Amino acid sequence: MDSEELRTNPAFQNLTPEKLEFILNFMNQKKTGNAKDMMALLMAFSGKAKSKGIRFSENETDFIIEHLKESMSPEERRKTDLILNMMKNRKP
Numbered sequence: 543m544d545s546e547e548l549r550t551n552p553a554f555q556n557l558t559p560e561k562l563e564f565i566l567n568f569m570n571q572k573k574t575g576n577a578k579d580m581m582a583l584l585m586a587f588s589g590k591a592k593s594k595g596i597r598f599s600e601n602e603t604d605f606i607i608e609h610l611k612e613s614m615s616p617e618e619r620r621k622t623d624l625i626l627n628m629m630k631n632r633k634p
Contacts, residue, residue: 548565548569554605560594561596565605568606569609571583575614575618576614577618577625580611580618580622584610587606610622
């Protein structure tokens with residue numbers, strides 16, 4: 543999904559300007575296409591957002607993850623899905 547699709551997607555119409563800018567900046571970062579690097583990038587992104595007081599809904603988080611997975615091979619997508627499922631199952 544590109545930045546124009548993000549701006550016109552009804553699910554993202556109510557983003558604050560700060561959150562929209564943060565997501566767009568993230569989308570413009572170079573992606574490597576492997577699960578390990580994607581998780582590191584996602585964790586850094588999450589920490590930076592948290593430090594700025596920006597919180598993401600589940601839909602917004604899913605969008606960000608799907609954007610990261612676009613450049614991955616099918617095998618790397620499977621690895622990513624496995625990691626994400628393990629993380630979801632650890633939440634209380």
